[in-house]
């Protein structure tokens with residue numbers, strides 16, 4: 049059967065057809081849908097893990113125990129999971145283990161554009177890169193075969209345009225893959241120095257064997273055309289190049305680590321000019337050059353952002369497409385939704401002129417005008433440790449005007465250890481947990497605090513208050529972020545304290561509830577145009593030449609603006 | 624058939640995703656190779672959003688590039704101008720005249736441009752520009768503005784309306800099918 053399928057769904061389908069029994073992940077754009085789709089198959093146990101390191105460890109456990117397992121994450125997630133990755137490379141697997149990592153060239157939704165192909169090289173793990181949904185499905189199946197044949201985890205690299213593009217796939221049947229026998233194998237699975245030294249030799253042997261096999265692997269394929277230009281490409285860059293130069297000769301690489309040296313040398317000898325097309329870093333280029341093969345790459349293509357068919361046409365064929373200039377228009381970046389619970393806290397923080405170390409989530413958008421409520425954003429969990437570091441650097445006086453702001457999902461992901469550090473090392477920071485009962489940023493996934501699994505089963509939710517108290521924080525306050533007076537009072541009290549404290553701001557994400565309250569409107573006769581409502585940064589409140597105005601199509605009726613208007617000019621329809 | 628490209632643009636939350644799902648279902652039914660690309664997973668509403676739809680005998684790149692779109696389907700007026708340079712020389716545009724102010728305008732850092740229609744017509748004189756939201760309101764549900772726009776698109780593409788209806792049926796929930804079909808036909812008969 050043929051179907052139009054998202055790259056991420058095709059990865060999940062591939063896992064299903066490969067007989068995968070365990071699929072784990074922590075959400076992260078552009079990888080999230082992989083595990084959401086995997087969870088729809090009854091035959092697959094799927095979970096949201098608290099973070100990527102745990103997700104990989106669960107998958108490793110499943111593989112050792114004899115079940116095919118897959119784990120998915122975004123590129124920065126692999127930083128978190130890097131520790132187990134480098135050592136599972138030594139142990140190898142029992143049943144197949146596939147790690148899917150989605151890079152984000154151009155940073156559509158990420159804080160950096162690191163190239164995860166370096167991880168494949170650094171950890172000595174083979175890596176495949178599909179170019180469309182059909183390949184995504186097929187490559188997952190192949191990855192499991194390679195994983196078991198060569199006793200290695202296998203990485204699959206996606207980029208946003210493959211993960212988030214739909215193309216046509218042909219569906220197959222689920223393979224019957226029985227559980228493999230579980231054996232206690234300390235020489236292989238207990239990585240102490242004596243054992244690991246031997247395993248490292250195995251790792252080198254395996255990579256050599258794979259490099260040799262790569263020369264004949266069906267996913268590395270030559271398409272001879274016009275021999276004046278030969279192009280080496282993988283993933284989405286292959287599609288861009290085919291679009292731009294359909295008649296050129298191609299070496300399309302499906303396996304990008306290790307590289308098929310003989311195949312590349314033979315292809316290079318058949319074309320007059322050789323060009324390697326890759327987004328981000330010159331990972332292929334540097335290896336090919338190290339073999340003494342002249343190749344054009346990053347001297348004409350950028351290391352930042354995405355490539356495109358137009359760019360390839362221009363830089364290789366010298367044919368600049370005739371394009372009108374883009375218009376200069378007001379930018380439209382994403383903003384926190386109307387009714388977003390984060391807005392209340394930020395409004396008060398700005399009023400109190402607090403500094404804030406920030407974190408990653410929808411609430412990071414509070415860094416933008418008009419709220420401008422957070423000072424930093426580095427990586428998930430960083431807000432907590434950074435607030436502590438700021439206090440140690442600048443003293444307690446500074447800390448009295450400082451809070452750390454972190455989402456509920458992010459706190460569970462990697463904020464807890466930072467908080468333990470504050471208690472242990474006698475900090476006095478105040479940490480604000482923005483508990484909106486979901487992982488909002490990535491599209492509303494459940495997490496240990498929501499009381500629901502990825503399959504929708506009800507489970508006891510993680511009790512944040514008890515957890516934080518157990519860590520040794522005495523002062524834990526729970527507030528409603530829309531109760532502005534209470535928020536102000538609590539923030540003042542807690543930041544003044546000599547001891548560490550945590551404020552949990554609890555209100556569900558505005559998009560979780562389907563019911564909409566009646567939209568609000570502004571009574572022109574009462575409004576004095578003071579503009580205080582605009583300071584909320586709500587996209588539904590607009591300033592028009594004839595006064596303030598609430599966009600009825602956008603307003604979700606949350607009522608926060610009613611609370612900030614001193615003149616009572618904002619009303620709910622019918623009240 | 625050579626690959627054809629449609630670019631769908633708007634503001635997050637306006638229902639552009641539904642439009643691309645209808646197109647995807649339609650082109651698969653018609654036996655074309657199809658690729659659709661959109662950036663998923665930004666939960667928040669209100670940002671500029673774009674969907675690339677390409678179909679033909681064999682499609683390589685999922686992306687529509689500047690200067691190559693056959694049709695621009697815009698759900699918001701300023702977004703239409705933001706993406707209009709993606710149209711090829713003879714490209715057509717279907718534009719909802721609805722205006723949504725971005726935060727940069729709300730905060731007074733920019734002004735919402737007043738001469739959008741002129742600028743649009745300068746690039747694309749034949750652009751179909753109309754208030755799809757008003758049509759949807761008249762039909763009793765502002766959410767079907769997207770289906771009105773799809774109706775206009777259907778007229779431009781010269782594919783039998785029955786095929787479109789079939790695609791709409793596979794994509795929209797049965798509860799709202801009737802009003803969506805009415806919205807589609809209002810759009811189809813607009814020009």
Ligand SMILES: Cc1ncc(C[n+]2csc(CCOP(=O)(O)OP(=O)(O)O)c2C)c(N)n1
Pocket residue numbers: 074075076077100122124125128159408409410411428454455456457458459482484486487488489490
């Ligand atoms: C290591 C890592 N994994 C995943 C992500 C993707 N990501 C960005 S924010 C976020 C979670 C946000 O959830 P939460 O903290 O609850 O805040 P909310 O968006 O709900 O406000 C995730 C998973 C990331 N940036 N880094």
Ligand code: SF4
Pocket residue numbers: 383384385386387388389390410411484488489557558559666667668
């Ligand atoms: S998705 Fe939820 S948490 Fe994110 S901005 Fe919208 S309302 Fe706020």
